[in-house]
Amino acid sequence: MGARVLAGASAAGALLTQASRRASSLSIRPHLVLIRAGTDPASLSYIRGKQRQAEITGLRTTVHALPESVTLPELLTLLATLNADSGVHGILVQLPLPPHLPVAPLHEAVDPRKDVDGFHPLNVGRLWSGTRAVDAPVLAPCTPLGVLALLRHHGIPVAGRRAVVVGRSDIVGRPMAAVLLGADATVTVVHRRSTDLAALTREADVLVVAAGQPWLITADMVRPGATVVDVGIHRISGEGQPVRLTGDVHPEVAGVAGALTPVPGGVGPLTVAQLMLNTVLAAERQVNWNVV
Numbered sequence: 001m002g003a004r005v006l007a008g009a010s011a012a013g014a015l016l017t018q019a020s021r022r023a024s025s026l027s028i029r030p031h032l033v034l035i036r037a038g039t040d041p042a043s044l045s046y047i048r049g050k051q052r053q054a055e056i057t058g059l060r061t062t063v064h065a066l067p068e069s070v071t072l073p074e075l076l077t078l079l080a081t082l083n084a085d086s087g088v089h090g091i092l093v094q095l096p097l098p099p100h101l102p103v104a105p106l107h108e109a110v111d112p113r114k115d116v117d118g119f120h121p122l123n124v125g126r127l128w129s130g131t132r133a134v135d136a137p138v139l140a141p142c143t144p145l146g147v148l149a150l151l152r153h154h155g156i157p158v159a160g161r162r163a164v165v166v167g168r169s170d171i172v173g174r175p176m177a178a179v180l181l182g183a184d185a186t187v188t189v190v191h192r193r194s195t196d197l198a199a200l201t202r203e204a205d206v207l208v209v210a211a212g213q214p215w216l217i218t219a220d221m222v223r224p225g226a227t228v229v230d231v232g233i234h235r236i237s238g239e240g241q242p243v244r245l246t247g248d249v250h251p252e253v254a255g256v257a258g259a260l261t262p263v264p265g266g267v268g269p270l271t272v273a274q275l276m277l278n279t280v281l282a283a284e285r286q287v288n289w290n291v292v
């Protein structure tokens with residue numbers, strides 16, 4: 001019993017200090033614009049968290065809260081305005097979007113220089129390109145970058161080790177695989193059509209779980225001593241009880257794993273901190289170099 005707890009707070013603090021220092025050496029104050037549509041309660045809470053952290057870091061934020069019924073042309077018009085505004089350095093379209101809105105055209109409509117989520121195909125391509133990744137920093141999705149920062153902060157080696165990623169979403173699983181490959185891990189990506197999930201996860205030295213399924217990963221699915229990163233977040237509300245947060249990894253895994261990230265207080269704070277750093281990085285590129 002007793003996996004090492006890989007807490008996110010100190011690793012996030014280190015990223016935020018870096019973001020803050022780099023922001024203050026710019027001639028402008030980096031400005032992040034957050035766009036949300038509809039009233040998903042989790043989105044509201046995440047956006048509040050991002051705003052709060054931005055303020056502490058010395059970044060400016062603006063939130064565009066749009067109605068559930070907003071149309072694709074309306075959003076594209078807003079994005080075009082923000083792209084053309086040199087006083088805006090980062091743009092984030094909060095997910096999930098209302099179901100009538102297609103995601104890909106919106107990702108493609110954000111200026112790649114302002115794409116702090118790393119969702120634009122140009123940035124996705126750069127993330128997967130071995131040449132680009134070493135030649136220049138890339139705007140890549142915040143959660144995978146945050147996970148790597150968390151592992152580095154706690155001295156967990158990745159190079160040469162077997163990494164297994166459960167999930168292949170554009171926001172976590174796929175970019176996580178790219179980031180781990182870039183860090184010289186041997187990477188396996190697992191999804192719903194994979195056969196024998198447990199056999200695959202047991203191969204992992206580093207297991208990153210982003211399936212969106214509460215307690216999917218149980219003790220029998222983890223190699224003793226492995227590092228387990230729990231990206232999942234679920235709000236559990238029992239009758240008359242306060243809302244509790246839990247992840248994709250069953251608590252019993254703490255008895256088998258060598259190290260485990262908590263939920264909350266693990267990956268989540270790194271995601272927010274990395275967003276601040278991505279915003280500063282985007283601002284630096286626009287102000288100092290004006291390169292795409």
Ligand SMILES: NC(=O)C1=CN([C@@H]2O[C@H](COP(=O)(O)OP(=O)(O)OC[C@H]3O[C@@H](n4cnc5c(N)ncnc54)[C@H](OP(=O)(O)O)[C@@H]3O)[C@@H](O)[C@H]2O)C=CC1
Nearest residue numbers: 143167168169172191192210211212231232233267268271
């Ligand atoms: N901590 C943080 O900062 C963040 C946390 N999250 C959380 O992470 C979780 C994942 O988010 P996201 O990637 O957006 O979720 P998605 O639902 O978009 O993707 C889930 C992925 O997991 C796979 N999957 C689901 N069930 C299984 C299973 N039983 N076996 C194998 N693979 C499975 C799916 O496979 P298939 O492709 O075949 O359907 C899919 O690729 C959520 O709980 C979310 O709230 C998300 C973003 C940031």
Ligand SMILES: Nc1nc(=O)c2c([nH]1)NC[C@@H]1CN(c3ccc(C(=O)N[C@@H](CCC(=O)O)C(=O)O)cc3)C=[N+]21
Nearest residue numbers: 046049093094095096117142264265266268269271272
């Ligand atoms: N375009 C876009 N980019 C995103 O990066 C993005 C998104 N959409 N949609 C939703 C997911 C989820 N996400 C999280 C942010 C902060 C915490 C976080 O701070 N979590 C705290 C708990 C906070 C709480 O929920 O109370 C923790 O785990 O300790 C978690 C998850 C970013 N996402």
